[in-house]
Amino acid sequence: MATKPIFDDVPAWPGENVSAPAPRDHNKPPLDELIPLEFREKLTEDRPDFLQKVADLVDAAERAKAEDDDTLGRCGDLVKAYRAAIGHIEAKHKEMKQPFLDGGRLVDAERKMLIGPVEDAKRKVEGIANTYVARKDAEARAERARIEAEQRAAAEAAAKAEREREEVERAAERAALAAATADERAAADAHAAEAARKAEEAMAAAALAPAIPDKPEPICSDAGATVSGKREWKAEVTDYEIAFIAVADDENVRAAIDKAIARRVRAGSRKIDGVRIWPVAKANFT
Numbered sequence: 001m002a003t004k005p006i007f008d009d010v011p012a013w014p015g016e017n018v019s020a021p022a023p024r025d026h027n028k029p030p031l032d033e034l035i036p037l038e039f040r041e042k043l044t045e046d047r048p049d050f051l052q053k054v055a056d057l058v059d060a061a062e063r064a065k066a067e068d069d070d071t072l073g074r075c076g077d078l079v080k081a082y083r084a085a086i087g088h089i090e091a092k093h094k095e096m097k098q099p100f101l102d103g104g105r106l107v108d109a110e111r112k113m114l115i116g117p118v119e120d121a122k123r124k125v126e127g128i129a130n131t132y133v134a135r136k137d138a139e140a141r142a143e144r145a146r147i148e149a150e151q152r153a154a155a156e157a158a159a160k161a162e163r164e165r166e167e168v169e170r171a172a173e174r175a176a177l178a179a180a181t182a183d184e185r186a187a188a189d190a191h192a193a194e195a196a197r198k199a200e201e202a203m204a205a206a207a208l209a210p211a212i213p214d215k216p217e218p219i220c221s222d223a224g225a226t227v228s229g230k231r232e233w234k235a236e237v238t239d240y241e242i243a244f245i246a247v248a249d250d251e252n253v254r255a256a257i258d259k260a261i262a263r264r265v266r267a268g269s270r271k272i273d274g275v276r277i278w279p280v281a282k283a284n285f286t
Contacts, residue, residue, distance in 0.1 A: 042092045054085050072283070079285040133229040140216075161198050168195035 028034065044050050057078070066072045169192045218228035237243045247253050261275055270277055 042096045057081055076285050165195040168192050
């Protein structure tokens, strides 16, 4: 069934073509079998005994010892042989990997050329949508603020009317006690009744104050997309020394500090506050 176009001038997204031909080289062995085999063939094409030599060198490490200058010298010979083996592996690795690297760069370049305009278009449409959502959010916040102000004003008016009612009732009681005639007592009672009526009206108005609207439901398009608003928090460091205190216990921050300290020590720093630096004696093979 064909999908409905997003807009009248935008074609529907193409569906899966079940009758498409099989991909090229579909019957080749999987890469995890093919590549190791080809790499080992590359290592031994001009040195047929290389893999056996490497195995012998690795086994020799189990018998290595440095008990005097002669045995230390033999350790040096072994290390030189290891370096030569590593160098051969690295050279063949680069030689074999280069076509893949070149192919990867070509694929990356084609990907960039194809995906770039799509990403630009995506950012443009996201910007249009973000502007609309931001405007709706600002309008909703303004409406909430207006309603909250109305609710506060209604509650304050109700509280004030209730206070006035209580004051009038007390005044009416005093006036009734002090009244010399029935007319004076009736006037005091009428005044109290009017204050009570106003208080009831104010409290009813507070109860009828508009409620804060609920969060809007997500928008669902005919094509199946769902769009909803969200609030994303952003940050900008304005003082790195103060900000560092807040994140000093973060593992990634500590790892970055370790690397920065190691670089300074390698560069020659021998005294850094908060850091223990000490020499270690090691063999130097040349």
